Amino acid sequence: DSGVTQTPKHLITATGQRVTLRCSPRSGDLSVYWYQQSLDQGLQFLIQYYNGEERAKGNILERFSAQQFPDLHSELNLSSLELGDSALYFCASSAAAKHYGYTFGSGTRLTVV
Amino acid sequence: AQKVTQAQTEISVVEKEDVTLDCVYETRDTTYYLFWYKQPPSGELVFLIRRNSFDEQNEISGRYSWNFQKSTSSFNFTITASQVVDSAVYFCALSEANNAGNMLTFGGGTRLMVKP
Numbered sequence: 001d002s003g004v005t006q007t008p009k010h011l012i013t014a015t016g017q018r019v020t021l022r023c024s025p026r027s028g029d030l031s032v033y034w035y036q037q038s039l040d041q042g043l044q045f046l047i048q049y050y051n052g053e054e055r056a057k058g059n060i061l062e063r064f065s066a067q068q069f070p071d072l073h074s075e076l077n078l079s080s081l082e083l084g085d086s087a088l089y090f091c092a093s094s095a096a097a098k099h100y101g102y103t104f105g106s107g108t109r110l111t112v113v
Numbered sequence: 114a115q116k117v118t119q120a121q122t123e124i125s126v127v128e129k130e131d132v133t134l135d136c137v138y139e140t141r142d143t144t145y146y147l148f149w150y151k152q153p154p155s156g157e158l159v160f161l162i163r164r165n166s167f168d169e170q171n172e173i174s175g176r177y178s179w180n181f182q183k184s185t186s187s188f189n190f191t192i193t194a195s196q197v198v199d200s201a202v203y204f205c206a207l208s209e210a211n212n213a214g215n216m217l218t219f220g221g222g223t224r225l226m227v228k229p
Contacts (some may be wrong), residue, residue: 002157031215043204043219056214090158098215101148104158 003027004105006091012111018079021108025072025093031055032074033094033102034066038087049074081112115140117207119220126195127228134190134223136205142166144210147181147188148217153201161203164188195227 003026013019025032034046045058049068060066063081068074078085088109092102116139126132138147149161162172164181172179176193192199202224206217 033215042221043217045216045218048214048216050214056212056216058216088156092158094215096215098210098212100215101146101160101163102215102217103160104150106155106157109156 002103002105004029004091004093004103006089006105006108008108009106010109010111012113013081015081015083015112017081017112018077019081019110021076021078021089021091021110023074023076023091023093023105025074025091026103029093029095029103030072031094031096031102032068032072033092034060034074034076035090035092035104036087037090037107038084041087043090046076078110083112086110086112115142115145115207115209115218117205117218117220119203119205119223121223122221123224123226125226125228128197129194131191131193132195132225132227134192134203134205134225136188136190136220138186138188138205138207140186140207140209142209142211146208146210148206148208149179149188149190150204150206150219151201152204152222158204161190192225195225197227197229200225200227 005024030051046060048056066076088107092104094100094102151159202222205220
């Protein structure tokens with residue numbers, strides 16, 4: 001157990017729908033990161049939050065949004081889902097904002113049908 | 114822009130063989146960090162090592178060793194006496210110090226298959 005908890009582990013939904021992925025970071029970690037892993041794009045950075053504030057943004061689609069709450073858990077919202085959004089979504093956390101490796105959660109496998 | 118290339122998409126070895134996974138990176142920063150992660154068939158990403166750009170010493174951890182060469186922009190990973198449990202996808206990643214945050218740029222990964 002890495003200490004980073006992601007729920008749900010699996011999600012199957014239809015095109016056009018909206019889903020929310022949840023992440024609880026390791027105890028004491030202030031930074032949360034979201035990554036998407038797909039067969040064609042590999043592992044892509046989506047967004048980073050540090051202590052509730054957005055810190056860095058990657059190639060995150062406008063249909064996707066995220067936030068980090070005061071208790072430091074984070075949610076990734078995916079809306080108007082398309083078949084191409086099917087992927088493994090990872091959350092990771094680290095103690096600091098920069099220069100550290102992260103601990104990844106076990107991921108949420110999203111299948112859009 | 115930062116980039117990580119893992120030219121070997123798949124490697125197959127027989128148990129007890131040594132195997133080296135290649136990683137070549139590109140960055141304009143003088144300060145950066147390199148990582149290796151393992152993704153076993155179960156899917157999670159497991160942190161293996163972090164190395165900063167000022168530390169070119171090779172590192173050994175059990176059967177694992179890493180060779181960092183700034184002159185060739187490479188950070189290669191060697192598994193000695195491979196075991197079936199080493200079968201996984203291995204990712205090399207780079208983080209630049211000048212990034213606003215702590216974004217990791219991953220290579221495409223190398224799938225290692227260790228056969229008994």
